[in-house]
Amino acid sequence: MRGVWLFLHILGYTLWLGGGIATMVAGITAKGFTPDQRLAAYRLTSAVQRILVGPGVVAVTVSGLVLSMPYMKSGAVPGWMMLMMLTGIVGALIALTVSVPTAARLGRLGLDPRGELPEAFAALRRRQIVTASIAGGMGLIALIAGTVLRN
Numbered sequence: 001m002r003g004v005w006l007f008l009h010i011l012g013y014t015l016w017l018g019g020g021i022a023t024m025v026a027g028i029t030a031k032g033f034t035p036d037q038r039l040a041a042y043r044l045t046s047a048v049q050r051i052l053v054g055p056g057v058v059a060v061t062v063s064g065l066v067l068s069m070p071y072m073k074s075g076a077v078p079g080w081m082m083l084m085m086l087t088g089i090v091g092a093l094i095a096l097t098v099s100v101p102t103a104a105r106l107g108r109l110g111l112d113p114r115g116e117l118p119e120a121f122a123a124l125r126r127r128q129i130v131t132a133s134i135a136g137g138m139g140l141i142a143l144i145a146g147t148v149l150r151n
Contacts, residue, residue: 002067009063013143015056016095019048020136023103027129035117039109042125046107049132054100060139061092084145091138098131 023045030041068085071077077085105124112118 005063005066008059009067012056012058012060012063013139015052016060016092016139017056017136017143019052019056020132020139022048023053023132024136027125035111035115038117039111039121042103042106042109046103049100049103050107053095053103057092057095057100061089064088078150080145080149083149084142087138087145088142091135091142094131094138095135099128099135102128102131 026041026045026048030038033041064085068077068081071081102124106121106128109118109121109124
């Protein structure tokens with residue numbers, strides 16, 4: 001059973017971090033697009049966040065908690081694991097409570113009556129950039145802690 005949980009853990013962080021990188025690349029690329037094309041790009045990044053990042057965050061968090069149970073029961077949680085758990089959980093909470101919902105809101109925006117980006121766009125985009133960067137950075141620190149610092 002440990003193999004299944006380990007598979008879900010690896011799959012989860014792959015979806016989370018891979019989807020985050022895809023969102024970042026699409027957002028940077030869309031900066032030069034016309035307003036209607038830019039909103040279409042954000043509809044796509046909204047789908048990536050909802051379909052890949054959100055479920056990936058849940059999978060990595062749940063599987064990580066299950067995989068860490070033997071360490072927590074023994075009371076001997078290594079430092080690398082504590083760092084991985086803390087940064088992973090904080091990043092996951094930020095992603096699930098702010099970043100993914102913000103991406104969903106961005107994906108629902110339409111052009112204003114003048115054919116321009118709506119007023120809410122800039123603030124939502126800024127929130128998405130900051131929170132997704134923090135969540136992804138925390139996920140990356142957790143990944144480094146679980147791989148590089150483990151040895």
